[in-house]
Amino acid sequence: MNRYLDSDATLETVFAETLNSEFAWLDTVKFKLLFDTKKRISKGKVTLASVELANEKVKFFTTDEGVPEGYDCIMIVDAVAWQYATDKDKKRIISHELNHVVFNEKGKIKLVGHDVEDFAAELVKNADDPNWGSKLAELTLAIYDQQEDMQEGQQDNGEGEEVL
Numbered sequence: 001m002n003r004y005l006d007s008d009a010t011l012e013t014v015f016a017e018t019l020n021s022e023f024a025w026l027d028t029v030k031f032k033l034l035f036d037t038k039k040r041i042s043k044g045k046v047t048l049a050s051v052e053l054a055n056e057k058v059k060f061f062t063t064d065e066g067v068p069e070g071y072d073c074i075m076i077v078d079a080v081a082w083q084y085a086t087d088k089d090k091k092r093i094i095s096h097e098l099n100h101v102v103f104n105e106k107g108k109i110k111l112v113g114h115d116v117e118d119f120a121a122e123l124v125k126n127a128d129d130p131n132w133g134s135k136l137a138e139l140t141l142a143i144y145d146q147q148e149d150m151q152e153g154q155q156d157n158g159e160g161e162e163v164l
Helices: 009-022 058-063 081-083 088-096 120-125 134-157
Strands: 005-006 030-037 051-052 074-076 099-104 110-111
Touching: 005 110, 009 088, 030 051, 051 110, 074 088, 074 110, 081 088, 081 134, 088 099, 088 134, 099 134
Parallel strands: 030 074
Antiparallel strands: 005 030, 051 074, 099 110
């Protein structure tokens, strides 16, 4: 199984709605949306999503009919987190990642880090549930741990052997 999978209709819809309603100034940026099927840990925390700038090689390899110049940014969303996230949390994931994408003074796309643990604007926007991200991260990590335990159990049973 490939680690990365193409986006589905839900991811594309939530992305487009969030981009159009809250980040219209990024409408010229071409985003490639992917799912990651493997757990990613950064700074001791599970990564729910990330965004990367595409270099010239990635742009070349991501050309298609709709985007002949290739994509500018790659947004990678954890497949497990997306599967178990609420509709509101899905929008929060996309909104959070889009906050990382800005234009510099020369009009070039660049990525920025958080202005606090999160983005100040996101803290205000998510005041109704400020811990949504950590709750979803805990759930995602628990699901990965459960999957790993199940795989270990299958290996202990000899994988493919009939167990009575």
